[in-house]
Amino acid sequence: MSDRSGHYLKIPFIWDPTCPSLLLETRLVFYPVQTDWLVESLALVLATSLDPADQTAVRERGAIKAAADLIALSAEHFEQLPEWWQVAQTQNGQLVGFTLCSLFAPALSVPREGTIFYLGVLPKFRGNGYGHQLLNQATRTLQQIGVGRIACDTAACNAPMIAAFRKAGYVEQAPWERPLR
Numbered sequence: 001m002s003d004r005s006g007h008y009l010k011i012p013f014i015w016d017p018t019c020p021s022l023l024l025e026t027r028l029v030f031y032p033v034q035t036d037w038l039v040e041s042l043a044l045v046l047a048t049s050l051d052p053a054d055q056t057a058v059r060e061r062g063a064i065k066a067a068a069d070l071i072a073l074s075a076e077h078f079e080q081l082p083e084w085w086q087v088a089q090t091q092n093g094q095l096v097g098f099t100l101c102s103l104f105a106p107a108l109s110v111p112r113e114g115t116i117f118y119l120g121v122l123p124k125f126r127g128n129g130y131g132h133q134l135l136n137q138a139t140r141t142l143q144q145i146g147v148g149r150i151a152c153d154t155a156a157c158n159a160p161m162i163a164a165f166r167k168a169g170y171v172e173q174a175p176w177e178r179p180l181r
Contacts, residue, residue, distance in 0.1 A: 007177040008052040009156035013170035015139055016149045020169035022136045027129075030137050033087040033098050035071075041087075041098060042067035045120030051155040056180045074117050078102035084141055088134055096130050097121040099138035103147065111148035119161075132164045139168060 043063035046054045057066035074080065084101040100117040116138040121130045142150050154161040156175055166172065 004177060006180050008180060009175045010153040010178045011156050011162060011175050012151065012153040012173035013165040014149060014151055014173060015142075015168075015170050019171065022139055022168060025133050025136060028088040028090060028096065028133050028137070030086040030088055030099075032083045033085045037087065037095070038085070038098060039064065039067050039071065041095070041122060042070065042118070042120065044122055045097075046070070048123045049120075050158040050160075052157070053155075053178065053180050070118065074100065074102055078104065078115070078117060079106075080117070084145070086137065086141065088130065088137070094125070095122070096125040096128075097134050099134050099141065101138050101141045101145075103145070104151075112146065113149045113151055114142035114145060114147035115150065116142070116152045126160075131160055132167055135164045135168050 043066070046058050046066050047063040049055060049058075054066070057069070060066075061069065080100070080102040086099050086101075087095055088097045088099070089095050097120050099119050102115055102117040104113045104115065106112070116135070119131070119134050119138055121128075121134065139150060150170075152165070152170070153176075154165065156162075162172075
């Protein structure tokens with residue numbers, strides 16, 4: 001948490017073309033996500049998230065409303081195409097998580113800058129290394145779009161996501177305070 005009431009610490013991570021190449025892993029298959037599945041799955045992820053802002057949103061509005069609000073927020077502030085939002089499936093057909101890639105508004109960044117708006121492993125599949133595979137896929141998706149830089153962040157208390165960013169070669173930046181709402 002932060003020293004200031006109503007705030008918490010986020011750790012930014014940056015990827016650019018000077019970062020190490022990603023390993024191609026094939027345990028998961030990715031394809032565009034269906035909106036109805038995404039809202040329900042995002043709600044499950046938010047309800048068990050380590051992120052204090054996610055916890056606050058779920059506590060105040062409920063998981064389904066928090067998920068719908070988060071999706072609406074993305075449409076208001078970022079650009080994305082449906083194929084950039086992907087579901088991850090195991091070789092035996094189990095849906096284990098999702099990646100939501102977006103671009104910052106054109107006026108804000110030239111060359112284009114992307115972000116992994118949200119990435120989530122469904123609770124019952126955590127601890128299997130899927131988070132790292134989701135991060136690699138999201139990074140590859142943004143690379144294929146042609147972004148010059150990927151800017152992401154995670155809560156300072158989210159050790160699994162911090163480890164995934166580090167393992168993928170993202171460059172860690174100084175923490176910053178974010179309001180809970």
